[in-house]
Amino acid sequence: MEKEFDGDCRCYYGVHCVLKTSWTDENPGRMFLGCPNYRDGGGCNYFDWIDPPISNRKKSTFFSLLRRNESSEVRQHRIENKLEFVEGEMHMLRADVDRLEVERQSLEENLRTL
Template sequence: MQGSSSISSSSVDAPTPRCHCGVTSPIRTAWRSNYPGRRFYGCSGYGTSRKCSFFQWYDPEPPAHYSDVIRRLLETNECIRSENTELKKTRQELLDELRHLQQSVHETRAELEVAIAASMDMEDNMVASVATTRRRGVVIIVLISVIVLLVFFFRSKSLADPFFFLSSRLENIINSINLFSLICSVDLIALALCF
């Protein structure tokens, strides 16, 4: 039997012939001969060291176009298997790429959350710094205004006058009220400028 290979064997109800070795020959199926799919009896030791060449067809002779039909079916089957293998390979590549992208998204999301938290901390620090700067500015402006008013007040009075501190009470009260209202005006202007 040239060009045939056996890929299956089975038992039959009819008496099974014996090969030249004296062993019962199982039914096999030819796939690479001119009769693909046609069953035959062949020695169970075929392909081993026994070198038995027993061969007998089990199936009757098929019609002429039979081998062409079987060959085309086998080719179609092989194409489908090849496409299936390619599809499995493509599917695996896509799954690997999806896993990689999911990992990348996860890492990017984590980096983004860290950046957002850092940005919020910076914003909070900046707001606190601005508030502190405004408070310091108000304090500085108030202190400067008090110093200016005190300098102005004391320059307008003669320090050489020994009775300066003993001048009339009414004049001291009026000067104190004027000084207080002037300081309040400057402070209000300073607050308005800071906010």
């Protein structure tokens, strides 16, 4: 996440800082101010944390919730794939039923003529 900071923070080049969120293992979800040109390689490396350090307990909880969310997404994807497979099977079975119905009608017609 990156957005312009509302305050009067400026980097070493005098450019308004941007508010960013860290997603590193050491500082997940922790916000900081930085030079807007950092990613372009032309930034001045200005950096200032907004949030206080994160306790190990909060980090553990954060990553546990992240894993739980990811596993839910994986389960949802697996269920969606199974649903597509079952729908395909149902389509093929309906086609078989239609074919068998036509064959049954043909056999009944032959039986009547005999």
